[in-house]
Amino acid sequence: MMEVVDNSYPGFQFSNFARNENLVAKGFPMPNSRKTGTTIAGIVFKDGVVLGADTRATEGDIIADKNCSKIHYLQPNMYCCGAGTAADLEMTTQLMASQLELHRLNTGRQVPVVAANRMLKQMLFRYQGYIGAALVLGGVDKHDSHIYSIHPHGSTDRLPYTTMGSGSLAAMSVFESRWKPNMEAKEAKQLVRDAIAGGVFNDLGSGSNIDLCIITKDGATMIRPYDVANVKGQRQGKYEYKRGTTEVLSTTVRPIQIVAETVKKVTVEEMDTA
Amino acid sequence: MAVPGVCLQDFPLWSGGPTPGHFYNFPGNSKMNTGKSHTMYPSTSGTSVVGLVYDGGVMLAADSLGSYGSLARFRDVKRLFKVTDKAALACSGDIADYQFIREVIEQKVRDDVCGGYTRELNAGALHCWLTRVLYNRRSRFDPLWLECVVAGYKDDEPFLGYVDKIGTAFEAKEVATGFGLHFAVPMIREAREKKQNLSCDEARKLLTECLKVLYYRDCRAHFKYQLADITPEGVTIHDDLNLKKETNWEVANYISGYE
Numbered sequence: 252m253m254e255v256v257d258n259s260y261p262g263f264q265f266s267n268f269a270r271n272e273n274l275v276a277k278g279f280p281m282p283n284s285r286k287t288g289t290t291i292a293g294i295v296f297k298d299g300v301v302l303g304a305d306t307r308a309t310e311g312d313i314i315a316d317k318n319c320s321k322i323h324y325l326q327p328n329m330y331c332c333g334a335g336t337a338a339d340l341e342m343t344t345q346l347m348a349s350q351l352e353l354h355r356l357n358t359g360r361q362v363p364v365v366a367a368n369r370m371l372k373q374m375l376f377r378y379q380g381y382i383g384a385a386l387v388l389g390g391v392d393k394h395d396s397h398i399y400s401i402h403p404h405g406s407t408d409r410l411p412y413t414t415m416g417s418g419s420l421a422a423m424s425v426f427e428s429r430w431k432p433n434m435e436a437k438e439a440k441q442l443v444r445d446a447i448a449g450g451v452f453n454d455l456g457s458g459s460n461i462d463l464c465i466i467t468k469d470g471a472t473m474i475r476p477y478d479v480a481n482v483k484g485q486r487q488g489k490y491e492y493k494r495g496t497t498e499v500l501s502t503t504v505r506p507i508q509i510v511a512e513t514v515k516k517v518t519v520e521e522m523d524t525a
Numbered sequence: 526m527a528v529p530g531v532c533l534q535d536f537p538l539w540s541g542g543p544t545p546g547h548f549y550n551f552p553g554n555s556k557m558n559t560g561k562s563h564t565m566y567p568s569t570s571g572t573s574v575v576g577l578v579y580d581g582g583v584m585l586a587a588d589s590l591g592s593y594g595s596l597a598r599f600r601d602v603k604r605l606f607k608v609t610d611k612a613a614l615a616c617s618g619d620i621a622d623y624q625f626i627r628e629v630i631e632q633k634v635r636d637d638v639c640g641g642y643t644r645e646l647n648a649g650a651l652h653c654w655l656t657r658v659l660y661n662r663r664s665r666f667d668p669l670w671l672e673c674v675v676a677g678y679k680d681d682e683p684f685l686g687y688v689d690k691i692g693t694a695f696e697a698k699e700v701a702t703g704f705g706l707h708f709a710v711p712m713i714r715e716a717r718e719k720k721q722n723l724s725c726d727e728a729r730k731l732l733t734e735c736l737k738v739l740y741y742r743d744c745r746a747h748f749k750y751q752l753a754d755i756t757p758e759g760v761t762i763h764d765d766l767n768l769k770k771e772t773n774w775e776v777a778n779y780i781s782g783y784e
Binding site for chain 1: 704707708709710711712714715734735737738741742775776778779780781782783784
């Protein structure tokens, strides 16, 4: 007898937990959630912030999407890079974007970046880490330029440079050796590009292209792709066979002859809903 | 005929042979069936080792810390040592196992010298030997808990190799163990992309930079380190180097609170 799923409580249902554990013990393979593998990074530079991300989405060992967008829009002055479970990231950032827009309309002024940070961490903490979203939130508001790293359990850090995802260590090694305060825009973009490239080439969960998003007090510029790091190879020649390669020795045409024509009425059968 | 209180063990049917109902230890295979379990975790351990091949030789670096779990217990452990004029070895992992293998290797070198063997042990031979030893030990469920980097020369060609506690072994132009794999190897690869052949000074600068980043980001790293430079002339080990003065904590001014 099937149990009716209780829809009265919002949030995650854990009623199937015991059954799932039992199935795993018996050898049933749990379906892989689509993760983003990922290298994401963000830095504060002289005029604002630069966010960067790779573009590979993995489903276990397979690349599910070669060119997915990991820099999500929140507000005209705020973007958010996401690492972790792809679905959770998409839904969380879209939810946040609408909440922040409502906030902006409600207050009548530009939303401060701390507001997004606070709203994200309150939501993620409420779900106790079950929403697998690790975020690098960056934005510029009337107070300052901000970069926040937000972890799935709801802790946040405000930092001048940060990385997240499986390629975060490779990207962080670039930042630790080359970050300086008050960098120029060109230098900052190159640094973030190099950090993501470190992740793309040294981490198997990250790959394909590098996207960049530069946010200053004048607005945000999304550059997608900033760097096509992995170009698909060009075919060296044409491999099709030329017409006439196979010699035609003789041709016979036999048309289909219509012998008889009958008309049969098709009755509609009712679907068996017993 | 069961006599109460007396079992078969009291009257062995034959001496030195299998006892019915018990495991038999075949001669020559001492450890297989005793049912003893060997320690399968390191106690005092060393963190990453980083090595790279440059134009004119090979360079290796390792910090001088022996951690006892999260305690920075021994801050002057020499994890890098010169084997012969053609090879140097650095290990991360259990310090006790490192000291054991070092003594075995030193004895091996002494035997070669005293026995009049003119070809001294080169890096390639050492790497090969070490692979076989470590793989064999793991196959007997008694591993030496080590990740070793062998650096030196093999037939006039610079050689850099990695051997693992499970017997994984490979040669490469840049090699690291532990956290070095995640932090240092991407840095070295990036530098090599810009310039294929690094000079001695560039290589030393790069290695110091790698160790500095590791000191920033690895909980079990330390600022005191050793560096080994192997050239066709021989092995030079620089001990008691300190990168504390080169660390830049200016970024701390930009961090306050978490929001």
